[in-house]
Amino acid sequence: MPAAFSDPIWRKPQTAPAFQSELSAGGALDAVIVGGGIMGLSTALHAARAGLSVQVLDAGAIGQGASGLNGGQVIPGLKYDPEWLIEHFGKERGEGLVDFAASTADAVFDLIRDEKLAVPFTRSGWIQAAHTETALRAAADRDRQWRSRGADVKLLDRVEIAAMTGAKGYIGGWLDRRAGAIDPLSYTLELARIASAAGAKIAERQKVVKLARDAGLLRVAIQLGAELRAKSVVLATNAYTDGLLPGLAQTIVPLHSFQIATAPLPAELAASILPGGQAVSDSRRILVYCRKSADGRLVLGGRGRMTLPSSASDWAHLERALVRLYPALAGVTIEKRWFGRVAMTPDHLPHLHEPERGLLAVVGCQGRGVGLMSALGKRMASYLATGDIRRLPFPFSPIRPIPFHAFRQVGVATTIAWYRMLDAFER
Numbered sequence: 105m106p107a108a109f110s111d112p113i114w115r116k117p118q119t120a121p122a123f124q125s126e127l128s129a130g131g132a133l134d135a136v137i138v139g140g141g142i143m144g145l146s147t148a149l150h151a152a153r154a155g156l157s158v159q160v161l162d163a164g165a166i167g168q169g170a171s172g173l174n175g176g177q178v179i180p181g182l183k184y185d186p187e188w189l190i191e192h193f194g195k196e197r198g199e200g201l202v203d204f205a206a207s208t209a210d211a212v213f214d215l216i217r218d219e220k221l222a223v224p225f226t227r228s229g230w231i232q233a234a235h236t237e238t239a240l241r242a243a244a245d246r247d248r249q250w251r252s253r254g255a256d257v258k259l260l261d262r263v264e265i266a267a268m269t270g271a272k273g274y275i276g277g278w279l280d281r282r283a284g285a286i287d288p289l290s291y292t293l294e295l296a297r298i299a300s301a302a303g304a305k306i307a308e309r310q311k312v313v314k315l316a317r318d319a320g321l322l323r324v325a326i327q328l329g330a331e332l333r334a335k336s337v338v339l340a341t342n343a344y345t346d347g348l349l350p351g352l353a354q355t356i357v358p359l360h361s362f363q364i365a366t367a368p369l370p371a372e373l374a375a376s377i378l379p380g381g382q383a384v385s386d387s388r389r390i391l392v393y394c395r396k397s398a399d400g401r402l403v404l405g406g407r408g409r410m411t412l413p414s415s416a417s418d419w420a421h422l423e424r425a426l427v428r429l430y431p432a433l434a435g436v437t438i439e440k441r442w443f444g445r446v447a448m449t450p451d452h453l454p455h456l457h458e459p460e461r462g463l464l465a466v467v468g469c470q471g472r473g474v475g476l477m478s479a480l481g482k483r484m485a486s487y488l489a490t491g492d493i494r495r496l497p498f499p500f501s502p503i504r505p506i507p508f509h510a511f512r513q514v515g516v517a518t519t520i521a522w523y524r525m526l527d528a529f530e531r
């Protein structure tokens with residue numbers, strides 16, 4: 105990853121094990137997983153438990169990608185609501201996708217509970233805060249669709265949202281009690297620990313540079329010279345996808361998500377902000393999301409510039425958003441500023457590819473991969489173990505590079521500027 109100014113709030117716990125040199129020796133493996141984020145580690149955990157021999161390789165340290173940098177909001181669902189999924193994918197696949205989408209937060213919290221993971225978390229819900237009447241109508245429709253399926257959700261009016269968030273400017277919203285918030289770096293490292301305990305080998309600082317086919321197996325060449333052979337390879341590189349599989353990087357638009365964290369807030373101030381401990385994302389085109397951390401800071405994030413940040417001023421737009429929502433925080437110290445990459449696809453859905461038998465890739469978290477990739481990794485492991493395509497919630501699609509991908513940076517920057525202006529007009 106290129107060097108840039110970035111100082112995350114999440115710290116590696118002292119108990120986190122080191123995985124530096126766990127490279128499998130000799131023989132052909134069942135699966136090599138490229139990428140040691142939530143997707144790769146969840147796949148590795150469940151594949152190892154299904155009896156497969158598995159090696160995870162990450163170009164950096166475990167948790168150095170988006171998985172250890174994110175906002176830790178565990179939000180069930182996809183960007184689309186149940187009725188859209190059924191209309192778009194047909195009754196059978198659509199219903200399966202709705203059930204999958206509903207289960208993604210459980211995938212995280214069940215694991216934390218069942219495996220007694222050392223992960224700070226709260227599970228008191230996620231609020232989608234509406235800033236316009238149009239957004240509130242969309243929230244009401246979402247509420248109707250999920251409530252009719254028995255989900256623990258609720259539409260919030262102006263008074264309720266003001267009380268639950270303590271924020272200015274929202275006219276209502278939607279509470280999804282299936283959701284919650286975690287410390288994402290602890291979660292990723294704990295996933296790695298239990299995957300390793302289940303038998304998966306995990307190696308850090310092992311960048312995969314080449315894949316080749318050899319007599320029914322895939323050869324995986326690592327930058328430092330080693331080579332592994334496997335029946336299957338899963339590329340779990342998401343927004344950090346490089347040129348390993350031709351065309352794959354051109355199927356996504358990697359965007360930067362920036363975050364800030366205040367100093368721990370005085371008790372009285374902390375009590376007036378998100379008193380119930382919910383996480384929030386709002387309905388703006390360029391959305392703002394926030395939550396409190398276990399040590400009482402407000403953590404707030406949103407889109408950031410496409411080029412690498414170089415100084416604290418690159419986060420100034422988030423400091424302005426913080427004070428707009430919480431005027432009482434004017435003048436509070438911002439102690440941490442950091443960023444990471446999220447992968448968007450043109451249809452806002454994750455994409456699964458298998459361009460040749462055993463060569464698999466998953467990209468496109470849409471900035472919501474904590475629950476999604478946890479659940480998808482389990483399904484991917486099941487597919488690896490059985491070869492049964494019905495285990496996967498999404499169909500495989502061909503690798504289709506986005507036209508004029510090389511110009512995406514200019515296009516995205518222009519779109520973001522335009523959306524920011526529209527959001528400002530709606531204030």
Ligand SMILES: Cc1cc2nc3c(=O)[nH]c(=O)nc-3n(C[C@H](O)[C@H](O)[C@H](O)COP(=O)(O)OP(=O)(O)OC[C@H]3O[C@@H](n4cnc5c(N)ncnc54)[C@H](O)[C@@H]3O)c2cc1C
Pocket residue numbers: 138139140141142143144161162163164165167168169170171172173174175176177178179310311312313340341342343344345346348361362363405442443444445446469470471472473474475476477
């Ligand atoms: C700032 C920020 C805030 C976010 N907030 C939230 C949130 O609150 N809630 C939510 O659900 N989602 C959030 N997301 C999205 C979420 O973090 C991601 O969807 C999720 O972590 C993706 O996991 P992953 O395992 O697919 O990818 P990553 O965790 O990014 O892992 C990919 C890994 O692949 C490795 N890699 C790449 N190329 C190679 C190679 N050639 N060889 C070896 N290794 C390679 C990289 O080093 C990296 O570690 C956020 C993301 C960011 C950046």
